[in-house]
Amino acid sequence: MSRAAQDLELIRRIAGGDEAALRALLAAHQARVYRFALRLVGNTAVAEEVMNEVFLEVWRNAGRFEGASAPSTWILSIAHNRAVSRLRKRREESWNEDAADALPDSADDPEVAMQKADKGAILRLCLDKLSPEHKAVIDLVYYHELSVNEVSEVLKIPENTVKTRMFYARKRLSELLKGAGVDRGWP
Amino acid sequence: MSEPSLKDMEREEIEMLLPWYVTGRLDAADLAKVEAYLAAHPEMAGQLVLAQAERDETVGANEALGVPSPAATERLLASLPAGRPGWAALRAVRSGLQQIGDLLAAPTANAVRWTALAAAVLIAVQGVTIVSLLHERAGTYQTASGGPAGEGIAVLVTFADDAKATAISQLLSDLDASIVDGPKAGGVYKIRQRTEDRSAAARAALMQQLSERRDIVRAVLPSRD
Numbered sequence: 001m002s003r004a005a006q007d008l009e010l011i012r013r014i015a016g017g018d019e020a021a022l023r024a025l026l027a028a029h030q031a032r033v034y035r036f037a038l039r040l041v042g043n044t045a046v047a048e049e050v051m052n053e054v055f056l057e058v059w060r061n062a063g064r065f066e067g068a069s070a071p072s073t074w075i076l077s078i079a080h081n082r083a084v085s086r087l088r089k090r091r092e093e094s095w096n097e098d099a100a101d102a103l104p105d106s107a108d109d110p111e112v113a114m115q116k117a118d119k120g121a122i123l124r125l126c127l128d129k130l131s132p133e134h135k136a137v138i139d140l141v142y143y144h145e146l147s148v149n150e151v152s153e154v155l156k157i158p159e160n161t162v163k164t165r166m167f168y169a170r171k172r173l174s175e176l177l178k179g180a181g182v183d184r185g186w187p
Numbered sequence: 188m189s190e191p192s193l194k195d196m197e198r199e200e201i202e203m204l205l206p207w208y209v210t211g212r213l214d215a216a217d218l219a220k221v222e223a224y225l226a227a228h229p230e231m232a233g234q235l236v237l238a239q240a241e242r243d244e245t246v247g248a249n250e251a252l253g254v255p256s257p258a259a260t261e262r263l264l265a266s267l268p269a270g271r272p273g274w275a276a277l278r279a280v281r282s283g284l285q286q287i288g289d290l291l292a293a294p295t296a297n298a299v300r301w302t303a304l305a306a307a308v309l310i311a312v313q314g315v316t317i318v319s320l321l322h323e324r325a326g327t328y329q330t331a332s333g334g335p336a337g338e339g340i341a342v343l344v345t346f347a348d349d350a351k352a353t354a355i356s357q358l359l360s361d362l363d364a365s366i367v368d369g370p371k372a373g374g375v376y377k378i379r380q381r382t383e384d385r386s387a388a389a390r391a392a393l394m395q396q397l398s399e400r401r402d403i404v405r406a407v408l409p410s411r412d
Binding site: 143 | 199202240344345
């Protein structure tokens with residue numbers, strides 16, 4: 001049975017109030033949901049809250065899930081909504097930093113990293129510097145390995161917009177790398 | 188400013204599709220389009236390398252974030268209404284026994300026969316353990332969360348689809364742990380580490396050790412006991 005088919009069966013059982021099924025769904029998806037949220041909101045405690053909100057929503061709305069998309073796409077879609085709500089709320093509360101700047105600056109600036117001469121590390125740091133919007137599309141494509149259509153469902157934007165957003169996220173990444181002294185020769 | 192040529196537009200279209208090309212998530216039509224273009228334009232190989240590096244570092248950045256704390260998951264589960272242990276849980280365990288068969292069958296498709304045989308023996312032992320466990324508890328069965336509470340540290344795990352039984356067995360042995368229940372729905376097993384240290388730190392350490400073995404363990408979740 002494929003992962004998607006297993007998830008579908010779990011969601012059917014969750015709709016019937018089966019807590020063991022929710023535990024199984026958690027075991028399969030919680031790390032990825034948590035990481036997706038954390039990359040967007042930049043705070044582990046908030047990311048855990050988002051993750052819990054996601055699975056509570058799954059628990060409550062499993063009966064309404066019609067299976068039009070893969071369960072994992074549905075779950076990531078909820079996670080994206082919740083994370084974006086948190087970011088919006090943060091902006092409304094005038095937390096004096098832009099979300100991108102509030103991300104965990106766990107290591108050095110790109111310039112400092114460059115001194116360490118680790119191209120991979122610089123690329124990773126620059127990925128961290130992307131806006132939440134660009135980071136979301138990059139993560140959904142490269143880490144969660146969603147198709148164009150699935151990213152479109154999660155972000156609720158047309159497929160062509162998915163492609164152009166990804167394109168501009170990558171261009172922005174090149175700009176950040178250039179600022180750190182790494183010229184990729186593209187675009 | 189001049190209009191972009193058809194040639195430029197075609198190139199840009201391919202560039203837009205490259206990320207999905209490296210993750211293998213293009214549909215057939217787009218895949219054929221990208222492959223044809225790459226074959227005709229070998230200079231695009233460098234672009235492909237860029238996209239692959241982006242993918243690798245994105246995966247690395249995500250994996251480095253670790254897993255949510257056990258406390259967070261406990262909070263979620265505690266906020267749910269009480270579960271329904273009766274028939275639903277029993278059905279879950281029964282369907283799980285079928286998954287032993289699936290796990291048993293899995294290596295045969297990919298490995299040489301002796302590996303499959305070794306895996307079969309190990310899985311059979313685990314299966315016997317599980318059946319014995321269920322038998323012992325038959326008179327007092329209450330929930331699907333088996334195993335004697337209060338001894339060692341229990342956590343819930345799911346194993347990677349391609350994890351070999353030999354590797355699972357070795358990992359459990361290294362951690363001085365054993366499977367005490369499962370598979371439950373979704374292929375979830377409960378494992379218990381034999382230790383007198385039942386602190387939150389010890390539990391977190393065990394979960395970290397398990398989650399680091401992504402070649403074997405797909406996911407780790409705290410158990411209620």
